[in-house]
Amino acid sequence: MLLIRSNHFSPRVIKEAKSISKGGYNVDLFLWNRNGEDLSKYHGNEYTVYEYMHPVPLGSFKYFFHWIFWWHSISKHLLKNNYDLVHVCGADSFPPVILARALKKYVIIYDIFDFFGPSMPENTPNPIRSFFTNVEKYLTQFADAVIIVDDARLSQLGGSKISRMEVIFNCVSDELKDISFSNKVKSSFTIFYGGMLSKTRGILQLLDALKDESCIELIIAGTGEDENELIDLFKVYKNVTYIGQVDHLKALKLTYTSDVIFGFYDPIIPNNRLASPNKLFEAMMCATPIIVNKETTMADIVEEENCGLIVPYSDTGALKAALMRLKADPILCSNLGKNGRLAFEKKYNWYLMEKRLINLYEELVSKSKNIEGAS
Structure with a gap:
């Protein structure tokens, strides 16, 4: 299993990786290290971290010009390795995952932390915001399942063609x-x-x-x-x-x-x-x-x-x-x-969310194996 996130610091991704590992799966993380920080503190026995090293300030508009390099890095990693399931977090990492599936067969989970268009800076022109919103809605049809962080975000997916939806709140474990x-x-x-x-x-x-x-x-x-x-x-x-x-x-x-x-x-x-x-x-x-x-x-x-x-x-x-x-x-x-x-x-603890996540993985992996067996 591979989780992809264009941010080296992502507590939710770490939580998800640990939970998926707990479900009995081998887990890799592919993260964009934007500031050259030592990521060893994010490493764990439950998963393996792969880093894309390319400094770009978080929130900077310069980030848009570096997409092509990030996408190339994702594609290269996917083509070099074999995964049963790719769990991609965020629209800015999704296109190469879709394209690489033409050569590599894997299940896709699209995990929406924040919708890209609505989260753009306040001064972003509405036509640009609307364009990215519509692109993200269009991309969801290529995922075998979509995860959102609360029920309220369903309103932002109006008109999307989604095969499977799961709500996994951004809860925490009882520490x-x-x-x-x-x-x-x-x-x-x-x-x-x-x-x-x-x-x-x-x-x-x-x-x-x-x-x-x-x-x-x-x-x-x-x-x-x-x-x-x-x-x-x-x-x-x-x-x-x-x-x-x-x-x-x-x-x-x-x-x-x-x-x-x-x-x-x-x-x-x-x-x-x-x-x-x-x-x-x-x-x-x-x-x-x-x-x-x-x-x-x-x-x-x-x-x-x-x-x-x-x-x-x-x-x-x-x-x-x-x-x-x-x-x-x-x-x-x-x-x-x-x-x-x-x-x-x-209601709002990670133990319950973890069960939802593992159940989703089991459902999708089982469905994928049945399709392969039938073919």
Whole structure:
């Protein structure tokens, strides 16, 4: 089995690779190493990692000009090796997988983390965005199965010819049982934001809401497109601590020990309205309430499970009021956190998603062998 992703850092791909291996399959990963980082930390006994080394800044428009080299590298690897199933993650890696199947027989799974057209930068002209959206819909017909990360994304596949669909949420495994964390008792009320440093993630609204609230501490971790501007801004606030990029364990500890998690996504970007991030499910796992903006499908989950508070993206006053409400009511925080943990245990954990993934593999591999036997 081969998993392909045009990004060297992809936690979901690593999760999927480990789960597929657990199902009894031999697994290879083919990743684009965009910044020359040492990928040894992503290697594991469960799978083999193959790297395409070609530095290109993530999010840079220069990336488009390097597609042809990435596609050539994928094609070369596929023609050189034999696979029963190719699991491709993202439209930017899909075309060579389709073309190479003319010479190599394998099953294709197309895993859509984010739809390509809607996730393009905000200033992308609509005709270009629509073109890539339609191309992606067209390509889905060449897959034996399509995976999406939540039910809400079905709306983006209208008119597509799909043979088999599976929904596998971007959940996390229950890591709390294996790790010792400190208690949540602290001297100050703490908010944690971990993720991309971008002005499209509500960070400016959060800073504005906290500018006169010295009794609330904000911890921020991550890097991103606006990091230089935002890091300079963080220095102005005495109650804001920026800790840079952190590993998964550190982020998980902060999620557990903080009083609330912040998860805003600017709804002007179409894909943001369908965001289904790890931080939501990690907050659930850690029994920590989360604040999200109501224009997202993430807010639908938070409302259904009553595991956090929901406010409009651009309403700083409502955001501040929600934070002050949580700070003033520890029982509310505790109850929201408990609700999230219960939802995690029943519906939103990787153990359940892993079973769906392995069942899909078994179904497709069995179907492929039956077809080969009949021929």
